[in-house]
Amino acid sequence: MGEYSKALTSYERSLEIQKIALPPNHPDLAASYNNIGIVYINMGEYSKALSSYERSLEIRKIALPPNHPDLASSYSNIGNVYINMGEYSKALSSYERSLEIQKIALPPNHPDLAASYNNIGNVYINMGEYSKALSSYERSLEIKKIALPPNHPNLASSYNNIGNVYINMDEYSKALSSCERSLEIKKIALPPNHPDLAASYLNIGNVYTNMGEYSKALSYYEKAQEIFQKSLPSNHPHIALVKTNIDNVKKKM
Incomplete structure (x- = not known):
């Protein structure tokens, strides 16, 4: 926890300097708020993380084109906070917004798309919507198979997630195979x-x-x-x- 408080102090100091040196909606300010949000989420301080991520998003909306990948990243981070808070419908809407932007901004088999489908699957499994979770996890896996080497740990993570869905669906032989x-x-x-x-x-x-x-x-x-x-x-x-x-x-x- 000591390392997190050091990181937080450092990021906040950096932000204070940027506020003096830069225009109010400069992308570097958004990056600093984003970094502060990352520290707070790691500390389990979800409401503070949310407020930092939302401030970062507000600046990015002004400073960047509407389908810039950094906006997708902001929505994804906000989704991460909501899923940790158990606010699944809000998490889903943030992750879906992120995915919409990524589909426009990125090539069709970019690993970030796989990460978004995976995040959406995580929400659905928490909501008990197992068939939707399965379909999201499988879409994520399809992209990873194209984008990553055949024995990349992220592929293992996908098979693991699919296995967890099958366990929840009582489909044990399929779970075992995954x-x-x-x-x-x-x-x-x-x-x-x-x-x-x-x-x-x-x-x-x-x-x-x-x-x-x-x-x-x-x-x-x-x-x-x-x-x-x-x-x-x-x-x-x-x-x-x-x-x-x-x-x-x-x-x-």
């Missing part, structure tokens, strides 16, 4: 004790638990536990979570 694809990519793309690998083992364990295949579930939970213990502090919630899952699955065997 989660396993995610794991395959992570094994190639990441170091062997990376926490994201453990997260994949945990997800696959959850699918097997839901399928009633408890010995397979246990084996995946134990792999997750081994990596988490090597890569995370001992008091990390993920370690407690996987321990609970192991205890629960052992009771069912």
Whole structure:
């Protein structure tokens, strides 16, 4: 948290200088408000983040052409605040506005479009609208397959998200296939004790638990536990979570 307060002080100092040196709607001011918003969202101070991002957007609307990618970025950041605040309809409207601009401003398979479809999928899964979430995540994956190398970690993230939708829809064999694809990519793309690998083992364990295949579930939970213990502090919630899952699955065997 100390690093965030240092960053905040630095960005605010920079902003004060810019306010004196630059015209009131200069794009550099918007960038400073945006940076301040990023620090606040990382600190979990969502209302302050929102106010900074909105100030940044106001300036960009005056300073930039109507379909400039920086406007899309502002709407996306505002969406990020709303999703963290649980205000899903507002998040959706911000992400959709961002996507509209990106479709005009960017090439059709630009990674930023994939990120927007992914964000929209995140909103829909939180709203319990699983078929819409699935369609957004699949659109995101299609773009990533074109825009990124075949074993890029962002592809793993897409397969993981699709797996989560299938889990929520109780379609466990489809969930398993997506989660396993995610794991395959992570094994190639990441170091062997990376926490994201453990997260994949945990997800696959959850699918097997839901399928009633408890010995397979246990084996995946134990792999997750081994990596988490090597890569995370001992008091990390993920370690407690996987321990609970192991205890629960052992009771069912």
